[in-house]
Amino acid sequence: MTRLLVRVILGLAALAGPAAAQAQAAGQPATVKVQSTRDPVDKSYRKMIKGMERFAREHALAPNAPLRFQLLPRLPAVDMTGITLRIAGDSVSVPVPVAPDNSFVLPRNELALREDAAVVANRKTTSMTWRAQIITPGLPPGTRRLGDMRLECRVGVEAGLVSNSSPLFQWISEALTSPEQVCGSPNGNYLFFAERPVFAVRLRAGERVETLPFNMLYAGGEQTKADLQYCDCQVMLDRTFYAPIWDTSWPDDTLVEFEYMEDRP
8 A cells, every 4th residue: 555545535434523433443243144344354255256266367476385364453452363254254154274374375265255255263353364374485594585575565455355445435445546547556565474573684686785774664764653543564664665576676586684683683
């Protein structure tokens, strides 16, 4: 989501006043019967399948990596243990196994596709964020691969996983953003999350080594307390960073190296 779009949404949210806060705070228990208006913590099954199809089409960006999805906390009090997940449609309910790291593989179900099902978690609205997880096995500890992250962005945006705005104005985000806009532009600002709070992030491609500037860490260093409620980085701000996934001068095999806060003397 571009900075301009964020400002537009925040401005509209401020005008909405108490109604926006009330809509964002409301979260009703999910049922097998999925209505046209869904809890924003739920995700569209059709969109997530489209993300999986994009992964298959563009797998060359990360040829040795599998696709999983992952749930991450948005609020400090959210309990990330014991999360259950299911695909819920008008007549179908399919449980989705969740691994200890809260990652999962989404099965394909034709009936759920026809019924425009939702992927439903047993957590409240805005309590979690969702991401694609594409990690090439065998990389050195404390590193990622840039091609994996390029594909993560495209799959995540295609799947409708990013929830960086008030649900009242979700249509604005959907109307003005696409995987190409978000992942192919220096203004796309797709947030990545490191495993632990970061002190520095470096790119390494052969002899070329660059450290990311401060404005590419911590969600750009621009989030105010008021803004954080609309960012899915709100509880993990010190783990966030932007990567130059749009910059083709960095090859897909570029290593992204992390120096964590806890590593500092």
